[in-house]
Amino acid sequence: LIESVERRYLDDSLVLRTTFRTRTGTLELTDALAMAPGVRGHDLGRGSPHLILRHARCTSGDIDLEVDFVPRFEYGLTTPLVWQEDGVIISTGGPTTLRLDAGMELAIDDATAAGRTRLHAGESVGFALHGVHTWHPDRDIERESVEARLDDTTEAWRTWAATHQRYEGPYADLVAISGRVLHGLTFQQTGAMVAAATTSLPETIGGERNWDYRYAWIRDASITLDALRHSACPDEAAEFLRFLTFAASSVYHHRHIQIMFGVRGERDLTERELPWLRGWRDSRPVRVGNGAWTQPQLDVYGELLDALHRQPDVIGGLPPQQRRFLRALADRAAESWRDPDHGIWEMRGPKQHFVHSKLMIWVALDRAIDRAERIGAEDRVEHWATVREQVRNAIETEGWDEEVGAFVQSFGSKELDASNLLISIMRFLPPDDERVLATIDRTAQELSDERGLLMRYRAEDGLAGIEGSFLICTFWLAEAQARAGRLEEARAVFERAVDTDELMTFRSLSSPFPSDPMQANLAYGQSGAMVMFIIDTYGTEAMAHLLDIFSEGAIYDEALQEALGVDTDGLDNAFRASQGLPPLPGTEAESPAEVQADAPEESTSTEAPDPEDEAEAPAASAAGSSAEPPAQPAS
Numbered sequence: 001l002i003e004s005v006e007r008r009y010l011d012d013s014l015v016l017r018t019t020f021r022t023r024t025g026t027l028e029l030t031d032a033l034a035m036a037p038g039v040r041g042h043d044l045g046r047g048s049p050h051l052i053l054r055h056a057r058c059t060s061g062d063i064d065l066e067v068d069f070v071p072r073f074e075y076g077l078t079t080p081l082v083w084q085e086d087g088v089i090i091s092t093g094g095p096t097t098l099r100l101d102a103g104m105e106l107a108i109d110d111a112t113a114a115g116r117t118r119l120h121a122g123e124s125v126g127f128a129l130h131g132v133h134t135w136h137p138d139r140d141i142e143r144e145s146v147e148a149r150l151d152d153t154t155e156a157w158r159t160w161a162a163t164h165q166r167y168e169g170p171y172a173d174l175v176a177i178s179g180r181v182l183h184g185l186t187f188q189q190t191g192a193m194v195a196a197a198t199t200s201l202p203e204t205i206g207g208e209r210n211w212d213y214r215y216a217w218i219r220d221a222s223i224t225l226d227a228l229r230h231s232a233c234p235d236e237a238a239e240f241l242r243f244l245t246f247a248a249s250s251v252y253h254h255r256h257i258q259i260m261f262g263v264r265g266e267r268d269l270t271e272r273e274l275p276w277l278r279g280w281r282d283s284r285p286v287r288v289g290n291g292a293w294t295q296p297q298l299d300v301y302g303e304l305l306d307a308l309h310r311q312p313d314v315i316g317g318l319p320p321q322q323r324r325f326l327r328a329l330a331d332r333a334a335e336s337w338r339d340p341d342h343g344i345w346e347m348r349g350p351k352q353h354f355v356h357s358k359l360m361i362w363v364a365l366d367r368a369i370d371r372a373e374r375i376g377a378e379d380r381v382e383h384w385a386t387v388r389e390q391v392r393n394a395i396e397t398e399g400w401d402e403e404v405g406a407f408v409q410s411f412g413s414k415e416l417d418a419s420n421l422l423i424s425i426m427r428f429l430p431p432d433d434e435r436v437l438a439t440i441d442r443t444a445q446e447l448s449d450e451r452g453l454l455m456r457y458r459a460e461d462g463l464a465g466i467e468g469s470f471l472i473c474t475f476w477l478a479e480a481q482a483r484a485g486r487l488e489e490a491r492a493v494f495e496r497a498v499d500t501d502e503l504m505t506f507r508s509l510s511s512p513f514p515s516d517p518m519q520a521n522l523a524y525g526q527s528g529a530m531v532m533f534i535i536d537t538y539g540t541e542a543m544a545h546l547l548d549i550f551s552e553g554a555i556y557d558e559a560l561q562e563a564l565g566v567d568t569d570g571l572d573n574a575f576r577a578s579q580g581l582p583p584l585p586g587t588e589a590e591s592p593a594e595v596q597a598d599a600p601e602e603s604t605s606t607e608a609p610d611p612e613d614e615a616e617a618p619a620a621s622a623a624g625s626s627a628e629p630p631a632q633p634a635s
Contacts, residue, residue, distance in 0.1 A: 053126070210287060218244065222306070315371055
């Protein structure tokens with residue numbers, strides 16, 4: 001029985017170490033995506049061998065280790081052939097082949113391989129999982145020590161950190177790990193930066209707001225460029241601009257630039273649903289692709305031009321085709337500013353005239369005018385300046401609502417939007433302008449949740465489910481307050497954001513990590529809605545008591561029973577009922593009041609599994625323990 005789990009990144013790396021403590025012993029599990037042997041410094045990621053490394057070491061007592069290798073390709077559609085050859089487990093299905101070199105005996109049963117071994121103190125076992133092309137198996141199994149490869153990969157990360165991460169100011173630990181994670185989300189071959197490495201993780205359990213984020217958004221990458229300028233390496237700006245110059249060539253022929261691309265510059269990102277997958281804790285649908293790729297989102301012009309404006313050295317040395325690309329961005333911004341769009345939050349309803357979109361059009365033109373000489377656009381300055389003034393007038397007359405007392409989400413609406421905090425941050429208006437101050441106050445008042453974190457908006461967006469808080473919005477609030485001279489307020493807001501479960505866990509990656517998915521959801525703060533549900537239903541003291549018990553490494557069900565008087569299924573179903581969702585399969589839903597009054601017994605359902613649910617893994621389940629996968633850090 002696992003009593004506690006702790007995990008952290010090894011210093012200055014993205015090599016993950018998870019420590020399991022049981023009643024019989026302790027196990028250290030180390031995982032990494034391997035770097036090419038000998039790669040160091042700025043070449044980190046070059047020639048990566050498509051190799052996952054896992055090493056398990058018993059550090060005290062005895063550990064019984066069970067290993068299951070269950071590869072399922074093409075999002076579970078393909079059950080591969082599995083066989084053993086020269087001590088290597090090989091699985092092939094269509095164009096994909098995985099080759100598992102395991103340091104222990106595994107028995108093959110149809111399309112799976114499994115084994116069990118006992119490790120005593122000081123003993124270890126390693127696993128190396130290679131991904132290769134079935135028709136071009138150009139990678140040989142590398143049989144050297146998994147430990148040696150892990151050491152080499154760790155050193156590769158540390159040499160990169162030593163040459164790229166020199167920030168020594170406040171929150172240096174958060175800045176450093178954020179820089180490494182952002183670099184880890186960069187595709188080295190092209191310079192494309194993906195928003196996340198995951199698809200279809202829900203905003204709320206059982207909800208439908210489940211999107212595929214494994215693509216390079218111009219907006220997200222532009223914000224990332226500015227972050228990396230401070231926390232890591234500025235060279236990414238030139239690499240990403242080169243990527244966009246070729247990926248977004250349609251900007252010369254179409255009214256709107258495409259807002260996102262695949263990591264190799266792919267443009268068709270058509271969204272589809274995978275109905276045979278039930279999703280994480282029944283959070284359907286599971287999606288591949290992202291329908292936002294066809295949306296006009298006018299803010300991306302300003303996002304990119306503003307990010308590059310902050311790096312004049314990059315703009316100063318651009319080749320002709322990239323200077324032409326930047327001129328085209330500003331031209332398209334000037335042409336399309338009167339168009340409605342779907343906005344920064346990628347609304348799936350009708351297009352609107354979002355204030356933030358108009359603001360970023362103004363930013364695009366403002367920054368292009370300032371760098372006109374460097375991009376060879378002196379002849380366009382007069383036209384761009386005329387349009388810039390037209391945009392300003394529209395924002396000030398149609399974006400400000402006297403009755404609301406703030407800048408609103410879109411022309412003619414009464415809704416607030418946290419993105420309007422950027423009005424002063426982007427230098428559209430002075431930070432102490434009365435309208436800016438009023439917008440700051442109304443936004444903080446109307447869009448803050450119970451933790452004091454900001455939501456993006458409260459407006460209807462055409463989707464079922466509830467809107468959670470967005471950390472970046474809270475940081476915008478802190479910056480807007482600081483620029484307005486409200487330093488104490490800004491510091492309090494900033495500290496509130498930094499002290500969230502999300503960032504505190506991200507900061508150290510050494511907090512007790514639960515073995516139950518729902519406990520993981522609470523401990524890592526992946527659903528603010530669940531936390532708020534507990535507070536609303538059981539009270540703040542009960543929530544504080546629950547977190548205290550977690551921090552002491554208590555088993556999850558025991559912690560719930562002690563703090564809330566409810567078991568896992570009871571809490572989960574009460575939350576689902578509050579969201580209008582059906583109970584988990586095989587369990588009975590109860591109202592929050594019933595849960596508090598009489599905690600249900602643990603479910604003993606023997607419901608047969610759905611055959612379609614037998615193949616859930618999107619790619620492959622790597623060899624290892626039954627622990628939940630690591631929480632994905634926010635970029």
